Structures are given as C-alpha cells and as structure tokens.
Amino acid sequence: IPHSFIYMDLIQTFLNPLRDSEELHVQIRECHPRGALDLLLESCADVAILRCPEAYQDYFTEQASNHRLVYVPLCKTEFQILVSRQHPLAEYRVISREKLSAFPEIICRDEATTPQQDSTGSRCIYSVDRLAQIQLLWGNPSAYCWSEPLPEDFLRRNDLIQIPCSDIGPVYCEALVYNPTATLSDLEKALIEQLRNQTECCTEK
Numbered sequence: 001i002p003h004s005f006i007y008m009d010l011i012q013t014f015l016n017p018l019r020d021s022e023e024l025h026v027q028i029r030e031c032h033p034r035g036a037l038d039l040l041l042e043s044c045a046d047v048a049i050l051r052c053p054e055a056y057q058d059y060f061t062e063q064a065s066n067h068r069l070v071y072v073p074l075c076k077t078e079f080q081i082l083v084s085r086q087h088p089l090a091e092y093r094v095i096s097r098e099k100l101s102a103f104p105e106i107i108c109r110d111e112a113t114t115p116q117q118d119s120t121g122s123r124c125i126y127s128v129d130r131l132a133q134i135q136l137l138w139g140n141p142s143a144y145c146w147s148e149p150l151p152e153d154f155l156r157r158n159d160l161i162q163i164p165c166s167d168i169g170p171v172y173c174e175a176l177v178y179n180p181t182a183t184l185s186d187l188e189k190a191l192i193e194q195l196r197n198q199t200e201c202c203t204e205k
Contacts, residue, residue, distance in 0.1 A: 001028065001029070001030055001048070001049045002030065002031075002032075002033075002049060002050070002051035002174070003030045003031075003032075003108050003128055003129075003130055004030075004051065004130075004148060005130060005147075005148070005150060005154065006148050006149075006150070007049055008028075008030075008130075011028060014190075014191060014194060018187075026187070029045065030128075030130075033050040033051060033052040033056070033060055036048040036049075036050050036177070037050070037060070037063055037064070037067075037069075037177070040067075040069060040177060040178070040179055041067055043179075043182070046178060046179065046182045046184055046185075046188050047176070047177075047178045047184070047188050047191060047192060048176075048177045048178065049074070049174060049175070049176055049177075049195075050174065050175045050177055051077075051172050051173070051174045052172065052173055053170065053171070053172055053173075054076065054171040054172065054173050056173075057173040060175070061175075064175075064177055068179075068180070068181075069177050069178065069179055069180075070176075070177065070178050070179070070180050071175055071176075071177050072175060072176040072177070072195070072196060073173065073174075073175050074174040074175055074176055074195065075173075075174050076171055076172070076173050076174070077148050077149070077171070077172050077173075077174065078168065078169045078170070078171050079146040079147055079148060079149075079169045079170045079171070079172065080146070080147060080148075080149055080162045080163060080164050080165065080169055081095055081100065081144050081145075081146065081147075081162065081163045081164070081165055081169070082137065082144060082145050082146070082147040082150070082160055082161075082162050083137065083141075083143075083144045083160065083161055083163065084137045084138055084141050084159060084160060084161070085159050085160065085161055086141035087103075087141055087142065087143075087144065087161070088103075088141075088142060089103075089144075089163070090161050090163075092163055093163070093164075094163065094164050094165065094166040095163050095164075095165060095166065096165070096166045096167060097165060097166075097167050100144060100165075103123075103142050103143060103144055104123040104124065104125060104140065104142065104143045104144075105123065105124050105125070105143070105144060105145060105146075106124075106125045106126075106127060106133050106136050106137065106143050106144070106145035107124050107125065107126050107127075107145070108127065108128055108130075108133065108145070125140075125143065133145055134158055134160070137160065138159070146169065146170050147162065148172075149162065150162055176192065176195045176196070178192060
C-alpha cells in the first residue's frame with residue numbers, strides 16, 4: 001500500500017473482524033508505486049494499491065498492462081496542506097503556494113521513489129515514515145507537508161490542521177493492481193472485492 005494513513009486505516013478496518021481468528025498471517029508493506037509493481041512481478045506480493053502523481057498514471061497503467069497485471073483505477077485525490085496548530089498559517093482557511101514558499105516542506109520521498117509532484121520551496125525535509133512526518137510537524141511548527149484528506153478525529157488527536165490550497169494541490173491517482181494468475185487467498189479475494197465495490201460506489205456518486 002502507499003505511505004498512507006487512509007489506506008492503513010482501511011486495511012485495519014478490513015482485518016478487524018478477523019482479530020480473534022485462530023490463524024492470521026498478513027504481511028503489509030508500505031512502498032512507492034514502482035516498488036509495489038516490482039513486488040508483484042517478483043511474486044513477493046499478490047495484491048497492491050498504487051498511488052502515483054497524476055502525471056505518472058499512464059506510465060504505471062502501461063507497465064501493468066505490459067506485465068499482464070490487472071489494473072483497476074480507484075480514485076484521484078487532491079492533496080491538502082497539513083500543519084500543526086502552532087503553524088503561523090494555521091488560522092488561514094485557504095493558503096496559496098506563494099505563502100508556502102516561505103516555510104520548510106516535509107516530503108514523503110526516498111531515493112527510489114518517483115519524484116514528488118509540485119514541491120513549492122527549496123527547504124525540504126525528506127521522510128517516508130508517517131509517524132516521523134507528524135513528529136517533524138510537531139517539532140518544527142513552521143513546517144508543512146502535503147497530505148491526503150484526513151478525518152477530523154485524526155487531526156484532532158494529533159493536534160494538526162488541514163488547509164486547502166487556493167491553487168490546485170498535487171493530484172494523485174490510486175489503483176488496485178494484482179496478478180490474475182496468482183493463487184490468491186480467500187482474504188486477498190475479499191479485499192479485492194471490497195475495493196472493487198468501493199470503486200463502483202464512487203463511480204455511481
């Protein structure tokens with residue numbers, strides 16, 4: 001799955017009914033989309049959720065097709081600005097990219113990932129660890145990061161505020177990818193079905 005609070009929460013909710021099972025063996029890996037594809041191709045994973053910048057969607061769609069993987073688009077997500085409640089811009093209802101350029105940016109990137117989309121400044125802190133990103137926002141109240149829209153209870157628990165950008169924020173595409181020839185467990189089949197149903201519901205809306 002992506003480095004994502006939302007998708008980790010989705011997986012946790014999916015697994016909750018199984019917490020009292022006598023046997024439960026699940027391996028969850030957070031990684032960038034190229035790494036997720038490699039895990040599928042090396043048979044180290046059976047199901048993946050990819051998230052990539054919108055500009056890279058055609059590349060990953062083509063890569064999945066070339067390797068005969070099933071590629072199911074899930075949604076597009078416009079990221080918002082995430083700051084601590086002590087941030088100088090925390091009282092703003094919307095923030096422009098011009099205002100952001102004065103503050104350090106925390107970027108979710110490692111040396112192997114695809115480039116971060118639309119970085120706004122020259123002062124950057126890199127971390128792929130989600131908890132570390134929150135700690136960096138706490139420890140450096142002038143810092144900010146781009147984030148998927150997060151639930152209010154999560155923001156409240158972590159003393160964070162999410163603010164839309166007055167310009168268009170970075171847009172990421174998400175997709176379910178799996179190998180149709182792999183021997184999938186009942187758990188993996190159920191997860192695929194749930195994600196497909198959610199996609200159909202989103203399309204109907």
